[in-house]
Amino acid sequence: MRTRSGVCYPRADVCVEMRTVVKTRDLAGDSMGCRKRRRLSSEIAGKRDLFDVLPDDIVVSIFSKLGSTARCPSDFINVLNTCKRFNSLALNSVVLSKASPEIFAVEARNWSESAHRFLKTCADVGNVEACYTLGMIRFYCLQNRGSGASLMAKAAINSHAPALYSLAVIQFNGSGGTKDDKDLRAGVALCSRAAFLGHIDALRELGHCLQDGYGVQQNIAEGRRFLVQANARELAAVLSSAEASNLNTHSWLTWNPYPIPQASHRQPALPGCPLLSDFGCNVPVPKAHTASRFLAEWFDARGGMPRAGLRLCSHVSCGRPETRKHEFRRCSVCGAVNYCSRACQALDWKLRHKAECAPVERWLVEEADGGDGNDAIDGNDDVIAGS
Numbered sequence: 001m002r003t004r005s006g007v008c009y010p011r012a013d014v015c016v017e018m019r020t021v022v023k024t025r026d027l028a029g030d031s032m033g034c035r036k037r038r039r040l041s042s043e044i045a046g047k048r049d050l051f052d053v054l055p056d057d058i059v060v061s062i063f064s065k066l067g068s069t070a071r072c073p074s075d076f077i078n079v080l081n082t083c084k085r086f087n088s089l090a091l092n093s094v095v096l097s098k099a100s101p102e103i104f105a106v107e108a109r110n111w112s113e114s115a116h117r118f119l120k121t122c123a124d125v126g127n128v129e130a131c132y133t134l135g136m137i138r139f140y141c142l143q144n145r146g147s148g149a150s151l152m153a154k155a156a157i158n159s160h161a162p163a164l165y166s167l168a169v170i171q172f173n174g175s176g177g178t179k180d181d182k183d184l185r186a187g188v189a190l191c192s193r194a195a196f197l198g199h200i201d202a203l204r205e206l207g208h209c210l211q212d213g214y215g216v217q218q219n220i221a222e223g224r225r226f227l228v229q230a231n232a233r234e235l236a237a238v239l240s241s242a243e244a245s246n247l248n249t250h251s252w253l254t255w256n257p258y259p260i261p262q263a264s265h266r267q268p269a270l271p272g273c274p275l276l277s278d279f280g281c282n283v284p285v286p287k288a289h290t291a292s293r294f295l296a297e298w299f300d301a302r303g304g305m306p307r308a309g310l311r312l313c314s315h316v317s318c319g320r321p322e323t324r325k326h327e328f329r330r331c332s333v334c335g336a337v338n339y340c341s342r343a344c345q346a347l348d349w350k351l352r353h354k355a356e357c358a359p360v361e362r363w364l365v366e367e368a369d370g371g372d373g374n375d376a377i378d379g380n381d382d383v384i385a386g387s
Contacts (some may be wrong), residue, residue, distance in 0.1 A: 056089060063090045067099040076103050093125040101129040101290045108141075108297035123151060129290075131155040132163040136291040140306075140321055141298045145176035156190070162289055164194035165202040169341050172215070175323045184215030195226065200237070200286075201343040203230035208342035234286070288317040295319030315344035316351070333357050 063079065067090075070076050076099070080087045089095070099122055106115045119137075122130035132155040139148025149170065155163035170176065171187035188209055194202035203226050209216055210223030288296070296319035299305070299312055306312065306321035311328060313320045314337035322328055328338040331345075334357050339345040349357075 052085075059086075059089050060092050060094055063092070063095045064098050067095050067103060070100050070103050073103055073105055091121075096122045096130075097125045097127050099127055099130070101133065104130060104133045105290045105293070108294055108301055111298075123154075126158075128155040128158045128160040128163070132160055132166070133291045133294070135163070136166065137294060137298075139170075139176065140295055140319075140323075143323075145323075149176070156193075159193075159197060161194045161197040161199035161202065162291075164190050164197070165199050165205070168194065168202065168205065169320070173323075173327050173340060175327065178324070188215040198233060200230050200234050201341075201347075203227070203233065204343040204346055205341055208346065212342075214342075237286075286317070288319070292317060292319045295321070311338050313340040313344050314338055314353070315340075315348040317347075318344050331357060333359055 135151030
């Protein structure tokens, strides 16, 4: 058959031959003379997951972001249980070094050797939160004092403020040793470093040390400045958290010069407490650190007593236990509560103890007879002021 331009159509047998040649070249991998686009997307979607074509470094970067922003352990554990490749990449050292402290928020009743190994793996790759959390667990719960202190020191070297403050409390109390192992100056130095990094409890502790002349030359005005700075930082943190959560702060940011009575000794009955005494404000109870929550759960499951004759810090958000008898100081008025630090005493006083504290005759007689606590150090007895 001829067209108007005089070109003839090929015969049917020629068309079949050409299609055969083109198909043969396509199967052989020769793209010469073949312009047909290969439909690989349908083949990939039908035979393997699309994540398989992503390079490992991109997946590791995604997991690093997920780990650093996770709000609970399940956010990370679900990734580990997805597939073998995800399990391997999620345990990459880069991912574990950036994991958030909430990933380590294992409940004390679920503590196991595998949880211990996971925390140690994270600590070995340089995760400071894992170093601090595992250090606190080993020092106070597992009674491995040397290893626990070393892990907290590793975090403190990397300017981890909670680790610096915890080491300061250990130095103030001589925890893990005898009464003669207290080093007040070392405690003040560590506390100063943590306060410089903005740690609120460290600011309070340093303020009380300066006011009382405890381990440092007394300076009441400077101590008062640190206490006000701690209150200001706490208020700023609460307002920032409320703004991020779109909460109405008018209900609790009100003047209230009197504390809210609490029904329970270990757990607050109401969601707010007047911690900002200098401003007369009621603020929600700050969320305790993962390590502190673990300590509180660990010892609550054991009847609230580390060992016979030892006590827990009476501040509900602390969780620290005594490592020897009469290590913590008791309230000078009632003698019914004891605290690991002045910061815990100040917070618990505003939280609940101010409404409960009352002189007890037995305690007054015990004090008159000499008591059974620590001797005076730098003019400070084993009791702590009740106001």
